[in-house]
Amino acid sequence: MTPLLTPNNVQLGLTATSMAAVIDQLVRHEQTEAVSAPDEAIAAVLAREADVPTGFVQGIAIPHAKTAAVQHPAIVIGRLAQPVxxxxxxxxxxxxxxxxxxxxxxxxxxxxxxxxxxxQLADEAVITALKAAQTPAEIIQVLEEDE
Amino acid sequence: MKFVAVAACPAGLMHTFMAASGLKKAAKKAGATMHVETQSASGIEDQLTAAQISEADAVVLAIDVNIEGIERFAGKPTLTIGTNDVLANAKGVIAQLTEMGAQANG
Known part of the structure; x- marks a missing residue:
């Protein structure tokens, strides 16, 4: 099984300027090879946002969708140049x-x-560490770490 | 205080588990017992036992969708909220449950 949490799946310095553009960029990220129908996957994620927004706290959001438009699970992490x-x-x-x-x-x-x-995300210390993490490897490490 | 909870969200992926984890951590900090049943994409996990429900001082349903077995909590002091309410303020949720439990016991 391909590991889901790897530094390859982290994109830093995203220049998207809206929520929809961020989701679009992450779904179309080259590492998101599990996606067979990007347009449908993007629509599914946006539909979930419209239903219950996934914005969390301290500038973190966890958009997600369960959709036939993907073949395998994928986790893609993006850090934005400017908050949206x-x-x-x-x-x-x-x-x-x-x-x-x-x-x-x-x-x-x-x-x-x-x-x-x-x-992990329900833990304040993890949130703090995630915000402080600067490299893909650090970000993955924070999410994987157990208490 | 003893509490039981059910967490469930539309996709049954993230919010269910975030809410479950948030409730457990906040209860632990408050010195309370918290059993959380999750109804997620993988079905029902950590299903609450009749004894756990019976012994609970209060119930919290952190749910964004209809759940299985809501009738189990009939007659118990029950707080029904969304998963985001837990994510935003788990400590506050525990405080409210504690108050509900104290009132029910008093």
Whole structure:
């Protein structure tokens, strides 16, 4: 199984200036090879945002969708050059985006990984470390680290 | 205080687990017991037992969608919120539950 959390899946210095543009860039990222139908995947992520926005706190958003437009789960992380407006829980603009795409049927192993990342993000210390992380390797390490 | 919770979100991926984790951490900090059942893309995990529900002082449903087995909580002091409410302020949720539990017990 291809590892999902690797520095290759981190893009720094994204220049997108809107939420939709960020999602578009991340879905079309060359490492997101699991996506068979990018337009559909982008639509699915945007639909989820319209339903319940995924903006979290301190400039972090976790857009995600479960869609037949992807063949394998993919995690793509983007750090923006300039924060963009996003509906977040604390009103902050977003500069760190963790996008998760999963196929219609998700394997338990992948769900456990997502649950692990989700659990990490519920920890304030992890959020602080994530904001401070500057390189792809550091960002991945923060998300993987267990307490 | 003893609490039980159910977490569920539309995709059953991230928010369910973030809410579950947030509730557990906040309860632990407050010195309370918290059992969380997740209803996610992988089905029901950590399903609450009848004893856990019976012993609970209060129930929190952190849900953005309809859940299975909501009738199990009939008669219990129940706080129904969205997963984002937990993500935004888990500590506040625990405080509210503590108050509800104290009132129910008093």
């Amino acid at each position: 407006a996003w509906t977040t829980l604390d009103g902050s603009a977003v500069d760190t985006v963790i996008m998760i795409l999963t196929p219609a049927a998700v394997a338990d192993t992948h769900l456990k990984l997502l649950a692990m990342i989700a659990g």
